[in-house]
Amino acid sequence: MTTPSAPPAPNAPFGSVFASTMVVAGWSDGEWEEPRLGPVEPFSLHPATHVLHYGSACFEGLKAHRGTDGVVRVFRLDAHVRRMRTSAEILMLPVPPAEMLTRMVLDVVAACLDEVPAAPGSLYLRPTLIGTVPNIGAAAVPSTRALLYVIASPVGDYFAGGVRPLKLALETVRPRTTPQFGMVKSGANYVMALGPTMRAKQELGADQVLFAPGGIIQETGAANFLMIDPHHVITPALNEAFLHGVTRDSVLTLAADLGYEVDQRDKLTVDDLVDWASHNDAEAALSGTAAVLAAVGTLVLDGEELAVGTGGVGDHTLRLRKALTDLHIGETDDPHGWLTPVTSG
Ligand code: COI
Numbered sequence: 001m002t003t004p005s006a007p008p009a010p011n012a013p014f015g016s017v018f019a020s021t022m023v024v025a026g027w028s029d030g031e032w033e034e035p036r037l038g039p040v041e042p043f044s045l046h047p048a049t050h051v052l053h054y055g056s057a058c059f060e061g062l063k064a065h066r067g068t069d070g071v072v073r074v075f076r077l078d079a080h081v082r083r084m085r086t087s088a089e090i091l092m093l094p095v096p097p098a099e100m101l102t103r104m105v106l107d108v109v110a111a112c113l114d115e116v117p118a119a120p121g122s123l124y125l126r127p128t129l130i131g132t133v134p135n136i137g138a139a140a141v142p143s144t145r146a147l148l149y150v151i152a153s154p155v156g157d158y159f160a161g162g163v164r165p166l167k168l169a170l171e172t173v174r175p176r177t178t179p180q181f182g183m184v185k186s187g188a189n190y191v192m193a194l195g196p197t198m199r200a201k202q203e204l205g206a207d208q209v210l211f212a213p214g215g216i217i218q219e220t221g222a223a224n225f226l227m228i229d230p231h232h233v234i235t236p237a238l239n240e241a242f243l244h245g246v247t248r249d250s251v252l253t254l255a256a257d258l259g260y261e262v263d264q265r266d267k268l269t270v271d272d273l274v275d276w277a278s279h280n281d282a283e284a285a286l287s288g289t290a291a292v293l294a295a296v297g298t299l300v301l302d303g304e305e306l307a308v309g310t311g312g313v314g315d316h317t318l319r320l321r322k323a324l325t326d327l328h329i330g331e332t333d334d335p336h337g338w339l340t341p342v343t344s345g
Contacts, residue, residue: 006066007114009121009156014290019123019152021111023104026132027094027146035104037111040151046134050143056131058087058186061289062246064109064123064152064342066116067330073339074109074125075328077102079246084127087184092142093129101127101148108150109342117154119329124155124290158222158290159207163321165297165313166207166286168220169200170270172301175241176211176218182241189243193221204300208286217268223288224248225296227273228260228316229281237264247287247324253336254323260316270301277306283314285321293321 010017018040025035051057062080066072081101088095105125109116116123127150131143138144159166174196176182177189193209200206208220217236219225224245227234233255238244252262265272276282277299284296295313299306308314326332330339 006070006116006118007154009117010154011156013160014155014158015124015153017154019108019112019115019154021108022149022151023108024147024149025096025100025104027148028144030094032094032097032100032148035100035107035148037107043147045132048134048136050131050133050135050138050145053136054131054139055186055188056091056093056143056146057129058084058091058093058184059126059128060084060185062105062125063289063328064116064125065328066118066122068119069330071330071341072109072113072116072123073328073330073341074105076246076250076338077105077340079249080127081105083185083244083246084129087186088129090181090184091186093131094146096129096148104148104150106340106342108152110344112152113342113344115152115154117156120325121154121156122328124153126151126153155290158288158292159294163295163313163318165295165311167205167298167300167305168208168210168284168296169204169206169300171196171200171209171211171213172215172270173213174211175213176221179241182218183238183244185243190221197221200300204303206300210299212270215270217270217273218242219245220286223286223291223294226251226285226287227268227276228283228285228314228320229279230316231261232263233260233320234263234265234268234276236268237266245287247289247292250324250338251287251293251320254327255320257335258319258323273299274301274306277308280309282309283317284308285314285317293317293324
């Protein structure tokens with residue numbers, strides 16, 4: 001059952017359609033302004049603005065889901081607020097107070113309530129923080145002005161073609177990004193993965209690249225990596241080199257709840273993966289707010305294609321994905337207190 005006003009997810013690429021309202025708060029002289037809700041419209045920025053030259057930017061990606069009971073709930077808001085504060089601190093940007101950022105996200109969702117699509121669509125939320133001082137000399141000093149805003153985008157699937165087994169090219173030399181900044185959710189990390197990803201798409205027909213410098217698995221350009229079988233979920237243990245995914249954490253928690261043995265390895269290697277992939281019941285998946293839990297069917301290593309297990313969308317990947325998406329839409333209990341319901345006004 002969906003409410004009569006629930007729109008379907010737009011038939012447009014993920015993130016290319018925007019909800020009507022955003023919220024903005026400036027920061028200068030060490031103070032945050034009162035956040036202002038208003039229509040989504042372009043900003044005017046001086047060409048010398050800090051973020052345009054020195055990359056002083058971080059963001060978050062989280063979702064509001066419309067439940068089968070019609071109620072809209074934000075998933076793991078606390079965890080995303082925490083991670084954005086960590087990103088801001090590492091990038092020497094002002095750290096937004098948790099209560100203010102939480103309120104900004106909830107206010108945008110409340111203002112866009114009628115624009116939250118019915119499941120499997122959702123409203124993707126993008127809190128963003130940028131350094132705005134107009135000073136091209138400020139290369140070695142933090143921006144003394146900043147802008148925090150939250151925009152929203154009604155979305156469907158991130159990977160075109162819905163639930164299908166993805167093809168991953170293994171990159172065993174280059175890291176995804178600068179190792180000690182991999183855990184920061186900053187645009188620079190994504191653009192660094194872009195060149196290898198585009199080449200792998202064009203040359204190998206791959207959907208994504210799994211970065212594994214020196215044979216040690218990190219993540220893909222936009223999602224964490226997991227190996228799954230009927231009894232185990234195995235993934236690299238957290239370190240500074242890759243994003244500490246909230247969906248990764250959610251899937252690992254739900255997997256443990258369902259009785260899978262969760263193994264976070266300090267060094268998960270390409271050799272481990274190739275050996276794993278050769279077993280019939282092996283599965284692999286990508287996790288992320290955008291990706292949800294997307295099955296991996298094929299690996300490409302040194303130009304050779306290897307199937308993961310049977311090469312299809314694995315039953316246990318689907319089981320874990322359903323555990324997550326059922327929770328998103330209020331179809332199951334929320335034992336970990338991950339959902340924040342939002343009402344209008
Ligand atoms: C997310 O999953 O929220 C991300 O930030 C990935 C992005 C490339 C859409």
